[in-house]
Amino acid sequence: MAKVEKKRALNEETLRDFLRGMLLIRRFEEHVEERFRAGDLPGFLHVAIGQEAVAVGVCQAMEEGDVFASTHRAHGHTLARGTPPKAVMAELYGKIEGCSRGYGGSMHLYDLERGNFGANAVIGGGLPHVTGAGLAFKLRDEPRVALAFFGDGATNIGTFHESLNLAQLWKTKTVFVCENNHWAESTPGWQHSPVWDDMSKRALAFDMRSIKVDGQDVEAVFEAAHEALEFARSGEGPVFLDVETYRMHGHFIGDPQVYRTKEDREEAADNDPITRLRERLALGDDEFKAFDDQANQIVEEALEFAQNGTDPQPEDALKNVYA
Amino acid sequence: MTYREAVRDALGSAMRKDEDVFIMGEDIAEMGGSMAVTQGLLEEFGPERVRNTPISEMAIVGAGIGAAMAGMRPVVEIMYEDFLTLSLEQIVNQAAKHRYMSGGQLKVPLTVRTQGGAGWSPGAQHAQQLEAWLVHVPGLKVAYPSMPEDVRGLLWTAIYDDNPVILFEHRLLYPVKGQVPEELEPIPLGKARTIREGTDVTVIAIGPLVHRAVGAAKQAEEEGISVEIIDPRTLQPLDEDALVASVKKTNRAVVAHEAVTRMGFGAEVAAVLQYKAFDYLDAPIERVGAKFAPLAFAPVMEQFIIPQPEDVLAAIKRTVGK
Numbered sequence: 001m002a003k004v005e006k007k008r009a010l011n012e013e014t015l016r017d018f019l020r021g022m023l024l025i026r027r028f029e030e031h032v033e034e035r036f037r038a039g040d041l042p043g044f045l046h047v048a049i050g051q052e053a054v055a056v057g058v059c060q061a062m063e064e065g066d067v068f069a070s071t072h073r074a075h076g077h078t079l080a081r082g083t084p085p086k087a088v089m090a091e092l093y094g095k096i097e098g099c100s101r102g103y104g105g106s107m108h109l110y111d112l113e114r115g116n117f118g119a120n121a122v123i124g125g126g127l128p129h130v131t132g133a134g135l136a137f138k139l140r141d142e143p144r145v146a147l148a149f150f151g152d153g154a155t156n157i158g159t160f161h162e163s164l165n166l167a168q169l170w171k172t173k174t175v176f177v178c179e180n181n182h183w184a185e186s187t188p189g190w191q192h193s194p195v196w197d198d199m200s201k202r203a204l205a206f207d208m209r210s211i212k213v214d215g216q217d218v219e220a221v222f223e224a225a226h227e228a229l230e231f232a233r234s235g236e237g238p239v240f241l242d243v244e245t246y247r248m249h250g251h252f253i254g255d256p257q258v259y260r261t262k263e264d265r266e267e268a269a270d271n272d273p274i275t276r277l278r279e280r281l282a283l284g285d286d287e288f289k290a291f292d293d294q295a296n297q298i299v300e301e302a303l304e305f306a307q308n309g310t311d312p313q314p315e316d317a318l319k320n321v322y323a
Numbered sequence: 324m325t326y327r328e329a330v331r332d333a334l335g336s337a338m339r340k341d342e343d344v345f346i347m348g349e350d351i352a353e354m355g356g357s358m359a360v361t362q363g364l365l366e367e368f369g370p371e372r373v374r375n376t377p378i379s380e381m382a383i384v385g386a387g388i389g390a391a392m393a394g395m396r397p398v399v400e401i402m403y404e405d406f407l408t409l410s411l412e413q414i415v416n417q418a419a420k421h422r423y424m425s426g427g428q429l430k431v432p433l434t435v436r437t438q439g440g441a442g443w444s445p446g447a448q449h450a451q452q453l454e455a456w457l458v459h460v461p462g463l464k465v466a467y468p469s470m471p472e473d474v475r476g477l478l479w480t481a482i483y484d485d486n487p488v489i490l491f492e493h494r495l496l497y498p499v500k501g502q503v504p505e506e507l508e509p510i511p512l513g514k515a516r517t518i519r520e521g522t523d524v525t526v527i528a529i530g531p532l533v534h535r536a537v538g539a540a541k542q543a544e545e546e547g548i549s550v551e552i553i554d555p556r557t558l559q560p561l562d563e564d565a566l567v568a569s570v571k572k573t574n575r576a577v578v579a580h581e582a583v584t585r586m587g588f589g590a591e592v593a594a595v596l597q598y599k600a601f602d603y604l605d606a607p608i609e610r611v612g613a614k615f616a617p618l619a620f621a622p623v624m625e626q627f628i629i630p631q632p633e634d635v636l637a638a639i640k641r642t643v644g645k
């Protein structure tokens with residue numbers, strides 16, 4: 001296991017871009033929560049507040065042509081990979097301008113153009129896919145990597161173990177990104193896994209290279225993800241990225257979190273990745289507000305776009321069942 | 324050519340033509356598959372394209388999905404269709420739905436081959452017929468060929484279809500010989516085949532029941548009953564027109580499969596026929612299938628559960644009031 005030391009290799013402007021990306025996710029999610037509570041949005045939604053640095057750090061490290069599979073908590077990954085906020089928001093509103101044309105919704109965001117193989121609402125569902133895609137890249141000798149995001153809760157499901165085993169056995173061009181936020185819905189890590197506080201032990205069992213990283217430090221996430229992606233790209237084998245992070249809100253919007261102590265929530269709040277980056281960049285109030293206003297404006301434009309989007313025709317439901 | 328050779332020929336032909344086609348499954352390489360279907364393919368195509376897998380049905384199918392989404396045309400083998408149940412999450416929630424959930428952006432050109440079937444007393448976990456489970460899922464195509472020519476042509480088409488296709492083979496059919504065209508001829512999915520023409524009753528049968536129906540039809544003929552046999556070959560999409568046209572001609576129908584009768588594929592066929600050929604039916608539609616029990620081990624019990632040629636014959640006779 002390699003512990004990635006902060007190299008501080010990224011320049012200030014890159015970090016400012018990361019901050020823009022993270023703030024976009026944060027404000028996007030806050031608006032989504034607000035609109036859901038107002039009864040504007042159908043379905044079942046999960047926000048990634050607290051985990052923005054993972055999405056931005058990993059997605060910024062990916063190259064064009066790389067593909068990824070996401071989870072039910074997908075808004076952040078999708079935005080960080082560059083899908084326009086308007087298309088993501090329109091999808092949440094079930095409009096045909098949405099990134100899945102209204103067929104997917106919050107838990108099924110896709111964007112093939114940007115390598116998004118789909119947010120998956122079955123825990124661990126996308127892990128075999130990135131194993132297979134990573135195999136295809138290897139068979140075709142393509143310099144591409146397939147990456148999956150998943151949470152600590154996914155490390156107990158069969159697809160996780162079958163996929164890591166197969167990927168390591170065949171040295172596929174795959175990166176497994178475990179976002180360990182210490183919660184499997186309402187069940188804390190210590191109740192669901194014997195290695196909840198060190199998920200890289202899971203990789204050890206498959207003889208897979210793993211990298212542990214602080215998921216609240218976007219710079220460190222970027223460095224670690226870059227290292228993981230380049231190792232996988234070289235064809236030497238898959239990498240398990242063990243990312244420690246925090247889920248600052250509930251499992252889903254409306255989750256009262258009765259299972260969570262005040263201390264636990266405070267600890268999460270104290271580890272806000274945006275605050276960390278702001279401090280790292282030593283941004284004053286005015287300067288930070290400028291970033292924030294910009295993020296809010298983008299999200300408000302996305303909201304307006306989505307609210308004025310086009311509803312599918314009911315009978316469109318029968319299209320796209322087959323290619 | 325035997326049914327087994329026909330499957331192998333389709334796989335080999337596609338792999339020869341196209342670098343994007345590769346196969347993976349349990350014991351398919353050196354051993355040549357537990358049914359000896361893939362024998363010789365490792366020698367010809369090498370271990371990169373003929374891949375032995377761990378015993379990991381979810382990963383086998385799921386990696387196939389990922390490779391398909393990345394642009395390849397994998398063919399995966401699930402050794403027994405009983406084990407298909409282990410991979411159903413990936414088949415039902417993933418393969419069948421990526422195109423739809425993405426609003427038409429993705430395609431999953433994956434072929435899943437599997438086999439099953441009773442008649443050799445393996446007990447309850449190695450011989451089930453579960454095709455009805457898969458036909459029920461929008462987004463999947465399902466084929467169940469009964470003849471060497473059909474399995475060769477349909478497997479080829481399945482490989483080149485841009486949708487996930489589940490192809491069922493039957494263990495007892497592998498040694499069955501049949502005429503095949505010199506050159507591999509693709510057979511479209513969704514086209515039924517008339518196995519035998521007749522005028523009094525139509526037997527719509529799949530898999531081994533096609534062969535059992537042929538035996539029953541010969542006996543019925545001796546008793547003056549003219550039996551037409553139609554093999555849909557593809558269960559989804561279903562060639563409803565061919566089935567309905569035949570029943571409109573004969574006015575009587577028997578549906579037959581080795582799977583459990585209740586909620587089986589034949590129930591759907593019967594529903595289609597009663598709706599589309601209601602005014603033409605002169606008798607209730609008869610259904611032939613396995614009795615509602617897991618498959619027993621003792622040969623006498625196993626044979627009691629699964630449908631025999633005599634069961635098909637008895638159903639035929641009931642439709643004509645004999």
